[in-house]
Structure formats: C-alpha cells, structure tokens
Amino acid sequence: MTAATATAPLDLRDVHHAYGGVEVLHGIDLVLKPGEVTALLGPSGSGKTTLLAVAGGLLRPTSGRVRVLGEDIAGLRLDRVARRVAFVLQAGSLIPYLTVEENLLARRVVAGYKITRADRARAAGLLAAVDLAAKARRHPDRLSGGERQRACVAQALYTGAPVLLADEPTASLDRVRGRAVMRLLAEHARETGASVLVATHDERALDLVDRTLTIEDGRLLPP
Numbered sequence: 001m002t003a004a005t006a007t008a009p010l011d012l013r014d015v016h017h018a019y020g021g022v023e024v025l026h027g028i029d030l031v032l033k034p035g036e037v038t039a040l041l042g043p044s045g046s047g048k049t050t051l052l053a054v055a056g057g058l059l060r061p062t063s064g065r066v067r068v069l070g071e072d073i074a075g076l077r078l079d080r081v082a083r084r085v086a087f088v089l090q091a092g093s094l095i096p097y098l099t100v101e102e103n104l105l106a107r108r109v110v111a112g113y114k115i116t117r118a119d120r121a122r123a124a125g126l127l128a129a130v131d132l133a134a135k136a137r138r139h140p141d142r143l144s145g146g147e148r149q150r151a152c153v154a155q156a157l158y159t160g161a162p163v164l165l166a167d168e169p170t171a172s173l174d175r176v177r178g179r180a181v182m183r184l185l186a187e188h189a190r191e192t193g194a195s196v197l198v199a200t201h202d203e204r205a206l207d208l209v210d211r212t213l214t215i216e217d218g219r220l221l222p223p
C-alpha cells in the first residue's frame with residue numbers, strides 16, 4: 001500500500017456485502033481523493049445505496065475492509081465515525097420537531113457546544129446556498145420534498161465532515177436546482193478538501209463532478 005492510499009479519506013478494499021445470504025456487492029475497490037466529487041452511476045438495484053451504507057459504516061461489509069482517514073471503520077466508535085462521515089440519505093435525516101435551522105445546529109448542541117453567532121451565520125449561509133433562507137424557521141413537514149432534500153444537503157455540509165456520502169441528492173429537484181446542489185457539493189469539496197461520493201441517476205449535472213464510476217450488479221466497471 002502506498003502512503004497516499006493509506007491516508008485516503010475513504011478507502012474500500014475487496015468489499016462484499018450480502019443481505020440474508022444473498023450477496024449484492026461483489027468485491028468493491030474504491031479510493032476517494034480529497035477535494036473531489038465522484039458520481040456513482042448505475043441502474044436501479046445495482047448496489048449504489050448499499051455501497052454508500054457500507055462505505056459510511058451504516059452496514060458492516062460481509063468481508064473486505066473500509067478505511068476512513070486511514071483507520072478501519074469497524075474499529076471506530078460511532079461518534080468518531082460521525083465526525084468523519086456525513087450522509088445525505090434518500091429517506092432524509094431531518095428531525096421533525098426542530099426547524100430547518102435547528103436541524104443544522106442540532107449536532108453541535110448534542111455534542112455539548114453552545115451555539116454562537118458564528119454558528120448561526122454559517123447555518124444561514126448554507127441555507128441561503130440551497131435557497132432556503134426564507135424557510136429556515138419552518139419545520140420539515142411544512143416543506144416540499146425538494147426543499148427537504150436541499151435542507152438535508154445543507155445539514156450534511158454543515159457537519160464539515162471530511163467524507164460526504166450523498167444518495168440521490170438531486171432526485172426531487174428540477175434541472176436548475178439539481179445543478180445548483182451538485183455545484184454546491186463540488187465547491188464544498190474544493191474549498192474544504194472533503195471527498196464527496198454521490199449516488200445518482202441524474203445525468204444533467206455530471207459535468208460538475210470530477211469523476212464518474214459505474215456499478216452494475218454489485219461490481220464497479222473499469223473506469
């Protein structure tokens with residue numbers, strides 16, 4: 001192993017995953033570089049969501065290993081994984097009884113920090129970037145599906161985690177908003193050095209990513 005891959009933000013080696021004995025990932029090798037957005041393409045059922053879940057420690061691989069910032073994810077405490085990996089999940093991740101702004105700030109509160117003016121300004125900046133400035137005080141059930149999706153993107157970016165895994169983050173968005181979200185992910189990667197992996201069917205914004213990979217039947221196709 002080279003020094004570069006030893007410290008890659010995310011490094012998957014020969015990762016397999018099976019649900020109830022049925023293998024759906026068959027030996028995934030994937031290294032993400034800092035500051036890059038990688039799009040993960042593939043037909044429905046090809047394994048994109050499963051790959052993201054295994055990559056971020058939500059699922060244990062049946063075999064193979066996942067390293068985040070050089071450390072085996074299997075050996076990391078959950079709070080340390082959460083500091084390294086942020087998700088935009090298809091199911092969403094907003095807490096229903098908090099406003100959109102509070103949803104962004106919630107993790108800092110839970111971690112014991114006092115919310116400062118700078119924290120609020122950063123949250124406001126991200127909500128403006130996803131065009132939700134006017135809806136920061138709304139609860140998620142009073143947002144459209146696309147607005148909830150954009151709130152989830154802002155929430156993931158707010159964590160500042162060095163690895164961001166996004167599952168179809170533009171699925172409910174029109175072309176302009178979908179491209180705006182992808183551009184935001186790309187800017188975030190460039191500005192913070194984060195590695196971003198985006199599972200997507202959305203070919204309208206692929207010119208904004210650094211690299212595309214395709215998965216078919218649980219195997220990554222050669223680039």
Ligand SMILES: Nc1ncnc2c1ncn2[C@@H]1O[C@H](COP(=O)(O)OP(=O)(O)OP(=O)(O)O)[C@@H](O)[C@H]1O
Pocket residue numbers: 019020024042043044045046047048049050051
């Ligand atoms: N919890 C589960 N239990 C059993 N099988 C599952 C489970 N989740 C996914 N699968 C199966 O694993 C395979 C990969 O599913 P996955 O959701 O990872 O694909 P995907 O590429 O993300 O699909 P989509 O684009 O439709 O979201 C599919 O055959 C699916 O039916």
